Amino acid sequence: MVTLRSLGGAGTVTGSKHLLELDGHRILIDCGLFQGLKNLRELNWAPLPVPPRDIDAVVLTHAHLDHCGYLPRLVRDGFRGKVYATEATRDVAELILKDSGFLQEKDADFLNRYQLSKHKPALPLYSVRDAQRAIEHFSTADFDQVVRLPNGATLRFRHAGHILGAAHAEIHWGGRRLVFSGDIGRYGDALLPDPVAGGDPDYIVVESTYGNRAHSDEDxxxxxxxxxxxxxxxxxxxxxxxxxxxxxxxxxxxxxxxxxxxxxxxxxxxxxxxxxxxxxxxxxxxxxxxxxxxxxxxxxxxxxxxxxxxxxxxxxxxxxxxxxxxxxxxxxxxxxxxxxxxxxxxxxxxxxxxxxxxxxxxxxxxxxxxxxxxxxxxxxxxxxxxxxxxxxxSAHADSNELMRWLSGFERAPRQVFIVHGEPEASEALRVRIERELGWPGVVPRQDQEFRL
Known part of the structure; x- marks a missing residue:
């Protein structure tokens, strides 16, 4: 039985981490930092509910910090598998993770120099060296290429727009077909391709950053x-x-x-x-x-x-x-x-x-x-x-564009999981999905487990 659990990005727009498990094997989709409110940032220092060494693979949808920024810590704490991403995502992640490690080190040095921390000494969450070690775990795949993961799952990336290299992740495992949206970009963007909805998944995990808002149509x-x-x-x-x-x-x-x-x-x-x-x-x-x-x-x-x-x-x-x-x-x-x-x-x-x-x-x-x-x-x-x-x-789809993306699938899924949004936005999108598409939707809580 495949299970799904959100270790981050549930009830908030940061810290995206979605865990699939089957027969003792585990795939983590995205591995982001929590940002913003202090009680969220403190979660970056808490141990993951699953030991990193017990995760077989990470699938990375794109290289924004709230989706990739925890990778150096994951590797430092024992992850030894591969991180699957598009080539552009790998290159962007290298810039972002090294910069993040540098800032972590700089912040810790500042706190120690002026004795502003209750910790003696203040330590960085991870270092530039940790970031480089994380990059060494990357394995790249082209868009629309089917890749076999080490535990028997298959992965295919489809264009998501949003930022350079961003992808939706389509995973087939244990007789279940799942699509993780990552962050969905805008339609008609001058720089990036339109998001692509494809296939007939059993389950969809969709972001809801702007689930309760529509962008202005002003140029x-x-x-x-x-x-x-x-x-x-x-x-x-x-x-x-x-x-x-x-x-x-x-x-x-x-x-x-x-x-x-x-x-x-x-x-x-x-x-x-x-x-x-x-x-x-x-x-x-x-x-x-x-x-x-x-x-x-x-x-x-x-x-x-x-x-x-x-x-x-x-x-x-x-x-x-x-x-x-x-x-x-x-x-x-x-x-x-x-x-x-x-x-x-x-x-x-x-x-x-x-x-x-x-x-x-x-x-x-x-x-x-x-x-x-x-x-x-x-x-x-x-x-x-x-x-x-x-x-x-904004590089994020608004509520109308999220519905447009969802409407592009070939058939109704068994369930839609609405993540990566503040509570009001996620709930608004859930209601709209059920009313307009007739699909069952749920807004997961942090660490809530679902049997698929």
């Missing part, structure tokens, strides 16, 4: 241009916290489109995120996984001034002239964007643009909810800048 490039232009007219700077993988490249493409139309022609654009710079280079290397040809990649991603070193980043914050700054992280949980928020947040002529989902407990969610000050690097920083949000820039 994102036009909306972005309007916000940038009114900020520049005030003599201000536009700060955009952006995910280094996916969102940064989408923003550059939009600004390239605006500049080609003669708008924002004299305004400098900075991409101040080493990881975003490296990811942008990967777009050219993985041309089969997106819609842009090499010439467009070169031109669109060439409009920004790339700042790799810290001194160049400091020069941006010191400059009083109007400009556009794209910098990680996307929910303002860390990274260089925090220095820009400290420098530009207090001045009302500037704008902070939120360009995607903001999880509970993050600075981005606080800004979204109208916070007038943020705690950054131990200081409370006043926020007088305009705060704008463009949900249509």
């Amino acid at each position: 994102p490039t036009e909306a972005l241009g309007a916000i940038a232009e009114r900020t520049i007219r005030r003599g201000g700077t536009l700060i955009i916290p952006a995910f280094a993988v996916g969102r940064a490249q989408q923003l550059l493409y939009c600004f390239w489109t605006l500049k080609r139309a003669g708008r924002l022609s004299s305004i400098p654009i900075y991409l101040d995120s080493p990881m975003a710079i490296d990811t942008t280079d990967l777009m050219s290397r993985h041309a089969r996984d997106h819609r842009l040809d090499r010439a467009t990649c070169r031109d669109a991603f060439g409009i920004a001034r790339y700042t790799n070193d810290v001194e160049a980043s400091k020069a941006i914050t010191a400059s009083p002239f109007p400009k556009i700054v794209i910098s990680a992280s996307g929910m303002a949980t860390g990274g260089r964007v925090l220095h820009h928020l400290k420098a530009f947040g207090p001045d009302p002529k500037n704008t902070i643009l939120l360009s995607g989902f903001q999880a509970a407990g993050t600075r981005g969610r606080s800004l979204q909810q109208g916070a007038k000050e943020l705690k950054i690097h131990g200081m409370w920083v006043p926020i007088n800048a305009e705060v704008a949000q463009l949900d249509m820039l």
Whole structure:
């Protein structure tokens, strides 16, 4: 009997980990970090309910931190199997995991230097070396290629859109057919392929980040241009916290489109995120996984001034002239964007643009909810800048697009499991699935086990 248990990504949009078990064998689909609220982040330090050495394989849908960021810890704690992913996901994961390990080490060093931790000494969750060891476990597969896993299961990846290399995972095991959506991208995206629903699964595990919301149908490039232009007219700077993988490249493409139309022609654009710079280079290397040809990649991603070193980043914050700054992280949980928020947040002529989902407990969610000050690097920083949000820039499907994806399967599944969403969003999607499709749906609780 195959069983399914969510060890993360149940009742929250972070920490995705879904465990399949059959006759003592185990497959983990995604292996993400919990982010946002402190009680969720603390779960990263708790032992998994299943010893990592007892997991046969990990299937990775894509390389965002909330889906892959726990892998170094899993390997450090005893996992010895393979991590199956698309080639682009493997390359993006290498950037993200090494960066995460570096930040873990840096944070621990900061806490120890200023004696700010109750732990003596404070330790990183994992190191850069742990991240590199995790990358050595990867085994890549092409889209639509059937791969046999070591315990007799078969795996096939289908395009999910969302970010470079992202996939839905179709797994056949123990006479059961399952599809794990991972994160579902947008239809008609300028950069990435449409999500693909295929086959006739017995069970579907679907994300619900925007399960209770629909994105505006306003043109994102036009909306972005309007916000940038009114900020520049005030003599201000536009700060955009952006995910280094996916969102940064989408923003550059939009600004390239605006500049080609003669708008924002004299305004400098900075991409101040080493990881975003490296990811942008990967777009050219993985041309089969997106819609842009090499010439467009070169031109669109060439409009920004790339700042790799810290001194160049400091020069941006010191400059009083109007400009556009794209910098990680996307929910303002860390990274260089925090220095820009400290420098530009207090001045009302500037704008902070939120360009995607903001999880509970993050600075981005606080800004979204109208916070007038943020705690950054131990200081409370006043926020007088305009705060704008463009949900249509999100890389996540909205509720209508989630229903469109689900409607693409050949027959009704026995059950749909709604995961990777805040409770209201997941429940709203469950109700809609049952009402419009007539399919039975359930919102799993953390560690709840289902017999399939």
